[in-house]
Amino acid sequence: xxxxxxxxxYHFSAGHRLENAALxxxxxxxxxxxxxxxxxxxxxxxxxxxxxxxxxxxMSVDLGEVDATVRTALLDRVDHYDLSHAVPELADVVTTGxxxxxxxxxxxxxxxxxxxxxxxxxxETDNNAFEYCGDDAEGNx
Amino acid sequence: xxxxYATRKFKFSAAHRYWRNEWxxxxxxxxxxxxxVVHGHNxxxxxxxxxxxxxxxxxxxxxxxxxxxVGDLVVARFDHADLNRDVLFAAGSVPTTExxxxxxxxxxxPKVGAERLHRVRLWEDPTxxxxxxxx
Numbered sequence: 001x002x003x004x005x006x007x008x009x010y011h012f013s014a015g016h017r018l019e020n021a022a023l024x025x026x027x028x029x030x031x032x033x034x035x036x037x038x039x040x041x042x043x044x045x046x047x048x049x050x051x052x053x054x055x056x057x058x059m060s061v062d063l064g065e066v067d068a069t070v071r072t073a074l075l076d077r078v079d080h081y082d083l084s085h086a087v088p089e090l091a092d093v094v095t096t097g098x099x100x101x102x103x104x105x106x107x108x109x110x111x112x113x114x115x116x117x118x119x120x121x122x123x124e125t126d127n128n129a130f131e132y133c134g135d136d137a138e139g140n141x
Numbered sequence: 142x143x144x145x146y147a148t149r150k151f152k153f154s155a156a157h158r159y160w161r162n163e164w165x166x167x168x169x170x171x172x173x174x175x176x177x178v179v180h181g182h183n184x185x186x187x188x189x190x191x192x193x194x195x196x197x198x199x200x201x202x203x204x205x206x207x208x209x210x211v212g213d214l215v216v217a218r219f220d221h222a223d224l225n226r227d228v229l230f231a232a233g234s235v236p237t238t239e240x241x242x243x244x245x246x247x248x249x250x251p252k253v254g255a256e257r258l259h260r261v262r263l264w265e266d267p268t269x270x271x272x273x274x275x276x
Binding site: 018020022023031032033093094095096097098099101102126127128129130131132133134135136 | 142151200
């Protein structure tokens with residue numbers, strides 16, 4: 001009833017390329033086009049968390065805690081790194097926006113208060129955004 | 142795994158006016174105000190597709206394909222065009238943001254796939270958008 005969600009926006013800069021090691025160079029180039037080349041982005045990250053509204057503080061979530069968690073569980077692992085080659089947890093992941101959104105959910109959900117994470121959005125460029133709201137069985141809209 | 146939503150943004154500039162031929166000038170002016178005068182906007186269009194991620198490619202949809210579809214079906218049609226002269230509106234339907242966002246959905250859904258197309262959001266200017274999720 002009094003659950004309220006808040007969204008916080010972060011950014012990080014990272015290198016990457018889209019490549020599936022199981023595919024040939026020709027196939028990777030065909031599927032991913034220019035994204036097959038090594039490049040990078042100033043990513044924006046939106047994290048939406050929800051909690052019961054505390055009428056004493058007027059807040060539903062301690063944003064300071066969220067900031068600290070996102071910093072240590074996520075930003076410190078990716079900011080100014082090459083996502084495709086220098087982040088061990090992403091070694092087997094094609095670093096598309098879709099996959100990053102799902103992987104980041106997996107990093108953040110256990111680190112934040114249980115059940116509070118509602119949405120992770122990875123904004124790769126001004127033109128591309130990717131959103132994940134968890135497993136469909138967990139109430140993904 | 143759950144559904145992932147991927148959004149791509151497009152831009153086009155077009156002219157329009159709000160006017161109903163069967164109304165008097167006074168009635169048009171009363172309902173639409175200064176929107177009866179031909180003017181234009183830099184529209185921003187956000188197209189969201191949804192689906193399970195293809196585990197081979199890591200993608201919901203080839204965004205290059207989406208760019209081509211929206212480019213051919215929407216941007217090429219409406220960019221630097223007079224919306225009132227488009228066949229969609231020439232018969233009298235008013236090219237409001239609401240009507241245009243529904244028209245864009247109808248243009249895209251057969252090609253993108255109604256099950257894959259999740260949302261079309263159309264910004265008329267930086268302060269106003271209309272969005273449509275299909276019927």
